[in-house]
Amino acid sequence: xxxxxxxxxxxxxxxxxxxxxxxxxxxxxRATIVSQVFDASRKVKPLTVDVxxxxxxxxxAQRNDRKKLRSLIKDSxxxxxELNIAWIYRxxxxxxxxxxxxxxxxxxHFVCHxxxxxxxxxxxxxxxxxxxxxFKDFVVAIxxxxxxxxxxxxxxxxxxxxxENFARELMELFTLGRDQYSEKDIKEAARAFTGWNHDFxxxxxxRRFQHDYGEKTFFGETGNFDGDDIIxxxxxxxxxxxxxxxxxxRYFVNDQLDPSRIREMTEVFYKDYDIENLMRFVLLxxxxxxxxxxxxxxxxxxxxxxxxxxxVPMQFEKExxxxxxxxxxxxxxxxxxxxxxxxxGRNWINPNTMMLRLNLPSILLAKGAIALDEKGAxxxxxxxxxxxxxxxxxxxxxxxxxxxxxxxxxxxxxQLQQVLLVSPLNKGTATYLDKLADQDLKEYCxxxxxxxxxxxx
Amino acid sequence: xxxxxxxxxxxxxxxxxxxxxxxSGFNLLDEAIATGKKIVIIQLSGGNDxxxxxxxxxxxxxxxxxxxxxxxxxxxxxxxxEIGFHESLIAHSDLYNNGELCVINNxxxxxxxxxxxxxxxxxxxxxxxxxxLQSGWIGxxxxxxxxxxxxxxxxxxxxxxxLKGEQTDGIATKNPNLFYRSTQAPYxxxxxxxxxxxxxxxxxxGYLYKTMVTASSSxxxxxxxxxxxxxxxxYPNTGFSKQLKQVAQFINSGLQxxxxxxxxxxxxxxxxxxxxxxxxLSVYDEAMAAFIKDLKQEDSFKDTLILTFSEFGRRVxxxxxxxxxxxxxxxxxxxxxxxxxxxxxxxxxxxSNLDENGDLKYEIDFREIYTSVLNNWLDIDxxxxxxxxxxxxxxx
Numbered sequence: 096x097x098x099x100x101x102x103x104x105x106x107x108x109x110x111x112x113x114x115x116x117x118x119x120x121x122x123x124x125r126a127t128i129v130s131q132v133f134d135a136s137r138k139v140k141p142l143t144v145d146v147x148x149x150x151x152x153x154x155x156a157q158r159n160d161r162k163k164l165r166s167l168i169k170d171s172x173x174x175x176x177e178l179n180i181a182w183i184y185r186x187x188x189x190x191x192x193x194x195x196x197x198x199x200x201x202x203x204h205f206v207c208h209x210x211x212x213x214x215x216x217x218x219x220x221x222x223x224x225x226x227x228x229x230f231k232d233f234v235v236a237i238x239x240x241x242x243x244x245x246x247x248x249x250x251x252x253x254x255x256x257x258x259e260n261f262a263r264e265l266m267e268l269f270t271l272g273r274d275q276y277s278e279k280d281i282k283e284a285a286r287a288f289t290g291w292n293h294d295f296x297x298x299x300x301x302r303r304f305q306h307d308y309g310e311k312t313f314f315g316e317t318g319n320f321d322g323d324d325i326i327x328x329x330x331x332x333x334x335x336x337x338x339x340x341x342x343x344x345r346y347f348v349n350d351q352l353d354p355s356r357i358r359e360m361t362e363v364f365y366k367d368y369d370i371e372n373l374m375r376f377v378l379l380x381x382x383x384x385x386x387x388x389x390x391x392x393x394x395x396x397x398x399x400x401x402x403x404x405x406x407v408p409m410q411f412e413k414e415x416x417x418x419x420x421x422x423x424x425x426x427x428x429x430x431x432x433x434x435x436x437x438x439x440g441r442n443w444i445n446p447n448t449m450m451l452r453l454n455l456p457s458i459l460l461a462k463g464a465i466a467l468d469e470k471g472a473x474x475x476x477x478x479x480x481x482x483x484x485x486x487x488x489x490x491x492x493x494x495x496x497x498x499x500x501x502x503x504x505x506x507x508x509x510q511l512q513q514v515l516l517v518s519p520l521n522k523g524t525a526t527y528l529d530k531l532a533d534q535d536l537k538e539y540c541x542x543x544x545x546x547x548x549x550x551x552x
Numbered sequence: 553x554x555x556x557x558x559x560x561x562x563x564x565x566x567x568x569x570x571x572x573x574x575x576s577g578f579n580l581l582d583e584a585i586a587t588g589k590k591i592v593i594i595q596l597s598g599g600n601d602x603x604x605x606x607x608x609x610x611x612x613x614x615x616x617x618x619x620x621x622x623x624x625x626x627x628x629x630x631x632x633x634e635i636g637f638h639e640s641l642i643a644h645s646d647l648y649n650n651g652e653l654c655v656i657n658n659x660x661x662x663x664x665x666x667x668x669x670x671x672x673x674x675x676x677x678x679x680x681x682x683x684x685l686q687s688g689w690i691g692x693x694x695x696x697x698x699x700x701x702x703x704x705x706x707x708x709x710x711x712x713x714x715l716k717g718e719q720t721d722g723i724a725t726k727n728p729n730l731f732y733r734s735t736q737a738p739y740x741x742x743x744x745x746x747x748x749x750x751x752x753x754x755x756x757x758g759y760l761y762k763t764m765v766t767a768s769s770s771x772x773x774x775x776x777x778x779x780x781x782x783x784x785x786x787y788p789n790t791g792f793s794k795q796l797k798q799v800a801q802f803i804n805s806g807l808q809x810x811x812x813x814x815x816x817x818x819x820x821x822x823x824x825x826x827x828x829x830x831x832x833l834s835v836y837d838e839a840m841a842a843f844i845k846d847l848k849q850e851d852s853f854k855d856t857l858i859l860t861f862s863e864f865g866r867r868v869x870x871x872x873x874x875x876x877x878x879x880x881x882x883x884x885x886x887x888x889x890x891x892x893x894x895x896x897x898x899x900x901x902x903x904s905n906l907d908e909n910g911d912l913k914y915e916i917d918f919r920e921i922y923t924s925v926l927n928n929w930l931d932i933d934x935x936x937x938x939x940x941x942x943x944x945x946x947x948x
């Protein structure tokens with residue numbers, strides 16, 4: 096593969112690649128490199144934070160002690176933030192690059208939020224486990240997750256009074272897309288999921304007395320369906336395979352759909368709903384490496400942050416600041432805006448986020464300052480809300496330039512540019528960069544990462 | 553030719569002459585300056601307890617449900633025979649007496665949501681309770697009126713959903729100097745100077761460059777315009793006051809921006825509410841007093857409408873911790889000198905007719921208020937923004 100193709104595939108299945116690593120792959124075939132990508136992602140390494148203390152406290156807590164419960168929830172939310180940080184660092188250090196990238200993708204497909212660290216952590220690892228597996232097993236597993244059962248009100252879905260929230264989003268957002276089903280289908284599906292619940296530690300439980308065992312008619316089929324049956328029937332619709340392929344194409348290939356490519360992908364995916372097969376098909380196809388698909392996608396905030404980190408490793412002294420950066424950039428992992436997730440693409444960019452992105456490399460790597468007034472959380476008290484206004488501070492970040500130099504031994508500014516910028520350059524910007532080419536590699540690196548072109552991958 | 557028209561034509565000329573073609577759509581001054589109307593939106597974030605803000609001091613149910621939290625008549629600023637303002641609302645009671653305040657009681661929406669995040673999204677997007685919109689009503693106003701990013705400013709460091717449109721987002725800045733300086737890094741200026749317009753139309757890279765140019769020219773315009781005014785009014789030393797002082801500086805310096813948004817947080821008073829709310833309401837009231845004085849001094853109050861809301865009110869029944877839990881309907885304040893119905897727009901909520909949670913049943917949909925503001929104050933067809941048929945109220 097050419098150097099550009101290698102950078103392209105690693106931008107999409109991961110968060111970029113160093114010049115040294117990319118040039119070492121240059122004499123290998125596409126098939127070999129693609130196999131390597133999948134082989135590296137075989138293992139499933141769960142992402143966990145230490146919850147032992149919290150679990151012990153939960154065990155001892157009296158259920159009617161409201162004050163205690165409130166403080167437990169607070170502790171749990173802290174742990175969710177800890178998981179957020181652990182996740183970001185995981186993205187920057189993982190060997191299972193594709194699996195982690197797909198986990199990120201699915202987290203914005205099967206969107207969910209929960210304050211309960213035990214449940215959301217388990218949920219997050221279910222995404223990781225099924226990220227490259229069978230889509231049907233995936234949907235079933237997600238539907239039985241405690242966090243999801245709470246998030247989309249399956250818990251409140253009872254035989255006497257069905258709640259349609261989960262049934263609707265299952266079809267609209269997770270499998271078929273809007274308007275691909277009737278309101279009757281939603282009602283019948285909701286009945287099939289009645290009684291689906293979970294226990295305290297997060298295991299799935301069917302509450303038999305709340306489940307509707309009666310006959311349902313769904314997509315023209317009639318039977319005493321339960322939730323698993325409903326998912327099976329949904330997946331029989333080719334529309335489901337197509338809907339997922341469109342989403343995969345937008346995320347991994349191009350914002351603009353190409354109907355004939357979607358058709359090819361749908362044929363492959365519909366056969367067995369094997370996610371790995373689908374991804375292999377995409378990464379092996381010639382069109383994935385077409386010029387029109389290279390350097391055209393706007394990086395998500397997390398892709399941007401992790402991408403910078405992969406070039407110059409950074410240690411945040413105050414992890415709170417890393418959380419704040421995610422909020423400023425508009426993507427706070429584990430805290431999606433709503434069940435539809437982040438829209439992505441051009442929606443990441445407005446005048447504020449654009450300026451921040453362009454300034455961030457110097458803020459992070461060259462001790463630039465940033466306005467650091469965080470919007471308070473609703474739970475915060477008066478003091479936190481109303482002090483610390485109008486301040487500019489330097490972030491406490493330690494960039495590891497030694498690591499940078501040891502990774503980039505004997506590399507020229509041009510070579511660095513080849514792996515950092517893949518989009519076609521704006522002509523004026525190219526001229527400007529030419530004038531800087533004999534700069535120090537470190538300065539040049541910060542410069543490259545401060546360009547609009549660096550926002551694309 | 554008056555001064556405004558002169559600036560307008562001069563700036564159009566320079567735009568056409570000096571900016572590359574693909575950004576020439578960026579006219580710094582546009583039609584809306586002709587009307588000069590501004591709206592300032594304020595959120596009391598966390599859910600202000602409306603029932604202890606505007607108090608029905610003759611209502612037995614109120615005292616029964618709030619044994620330790622009810623406001624005694626002697627502490628209130630008497631407004632009518634039955635209603636008193638919270639003791640912190642000194643400036644607001646003056647506004648009331650001057651006919652410059654309209655209190656709309658019992659504002660909400662069907663199937664109210666009691667989560668801060670969700671309720672705030674609903675108020676910001678003007679959605680139904682079960683509908684998830686990804687753009688805010690002010691953002692969509694920018695889209696529908698073909699306005700620029702700088703036509704809506706949030707006085708903060710991050711942009712809230714309210715100001716995000718489908719095509720155009722507003723701008724967040726608390727400090728125009730800092731915002732401007734962020735566009736003045738030497739490398740950045742060079743990139744802006746060096747960019748050209750080749751293949752920048754449809755491609756995502758073109759969108760990035762356009763956004764960069766918008767940010768850069770907006771920051772410059774906001775900074776250079778706002779620094780021409782310095783206030784003669786003394787403001788209290790609170791964060792919220794600083795935000796309003798900044799808004800006054802924007803307005804009084806003649807910035808074209810039509811919508812401003814600021815929020816004051818901390819109203820989530822689950823425990824020991826009395827002192828907290830008293831302090832918060834005086835932060836709010838004192839800042840507003842200075843702000844309005846500032847605007848009146850410069851004769852810009854007549855073109856300014858201020859709308860204060862909270863994402864929900866609080867439960868009628870107090871809780872065991874001398875606080876209140878999340879509730880539903882609440883008051884909205886409209887402040888200005890051109891109000892059509894100053895005073896109380898409608899009666900207080902009926903405390904004997906609560907929903908199954910013991911919360912108020914709303915009477916006026918908040919989108920009726922948005923509709924009036926859009927139709928009658930911002931001069932745009934509200935349907936294009938709200939997307940639902942509300943007829944509006946006779947308030948502005």
